Amino acid sequence: MRLLHLDASPxxxxxxxxxxxxxxxxxxxxxxxxxxxxxxxxxxPTLEGDMIEGRYDLLHGNPVPEDVSNQWGAISAVAQSFLDHDSFLISTPMWNFGIPYRLKHFVDVVTQPGMTFRNDAAGNVEGLAAGKRALIVAASAMPFGQDAGLDILDFQSKYLEAWLGFIGVTQIDTVNVSPTFGAEDEVAKAMDTASEKAVTLARDW
Ligand SMILES: Cc1cc2nc3c(=O)[nH]c(=O)nc-3n(C[C@H](O)[C@H](O)[C@H](O)COP(=O)(O)O)c2cc1C
Incomplete structure (x- = not known):
């Protein structure tokens, strides 16, 4: 069993x-x-300029310059090493209701047609991470995961759940670590609750 831990806290x-x-x-x-x-x-790898144009050329089976082809080779290598794992642990802070840009950068790099998903002209999408499992550990200062009114602002765990589902990950669990700011006893309780849930999931991994 190979697990990849994507650690998004700086x-x-x-x-x-x-x-x-x-x-x-x-x-x-x-x-x-x-x-x-x-x-x-x-x-x-960065995603910009000619290599993004090249993505569309490659999708249509058109030739691309060698440097563009090499850049896509580097992207493909990152996606492949991601898929080489059986399961994923993503630990991340919430930043401005979403995820830190480095984690979004990783998602943008690996989420490519033919690499982590396949789609056809009729719009059918098949995720290529089927059979894999993921745990999202989502920390936030505000108490997400407890109040539906606040949770509509959650573009952190909800986004990651949607992304992992899109690429086909079969089983996705989320542990909210929140609130991480405020009264000391409340933060300690949040840490204990989240750790207990995480440990329970690990025992069944
Ligand atoms: C740039 C930045 C933006 C943040 N935005 C939010 C936010 O929108 N909502 C929230 O609840 N906490 C926000 N926080 C607080 C972090 O999510 C919180 O401190 C979390 O525990 C950090 O996780 P870490 O200690 O693993 O890095 C922000 C923190 C930083 C540094």
Missing amino acids: RANRSRSREVAQRFLAALPSSTSVTHADLWSMNL
Whole structure:
């Protein structure tokens, strides 16, 4: 079992999302091989200019310049190494109701037709990550996951659930770590509740 941990918090110390993720990882069966990917030091290909034009050329089977072809080769390698894992752990802070831009960059890199999904002219989409499992550990200062009125502003876990579903991930669990700001006892309770849920999921991984 190979698990990829996408770590989206740039905080070197005291990351709430990473702390819960580490509790999850510590409770996994010892046979699990874990790859830690720090999204803030990962060298991700840029998506811009000619290579985006080249994407449409490649989709239509047209030739592209060698440098564009090489850039798409680099994208394909990132997508392939992502799919080489059986399961995913995404630990992330909420940033402005969504996810940090480095995590969005990763999603944009790997979510390519023919790499992580297939679609046909009739609009049918098939995710290529079928059979895989994911856990989202979503930290936020505000108490998301408890109040439907507030949850309509959640473009963090809801977005990641939609994305993972789109690429075909079969089983998706989310653990909200919130609130991470406010009264000390409330934050401690949120950390304990989230860690317990994460550990329970790990035992069944
Ligand atoms: C740039 C930035 C934007 C943030 N935006 C939100 C937000 O929209 N909603 C929220 O509840 N918390 C927001 N926060 C707070 C973080 O989500 C919160 O501190 C979280 O616990 C950070 O997770 P980490 O410690 O794993 O990095 C923001 C923090 C930063 C640095």
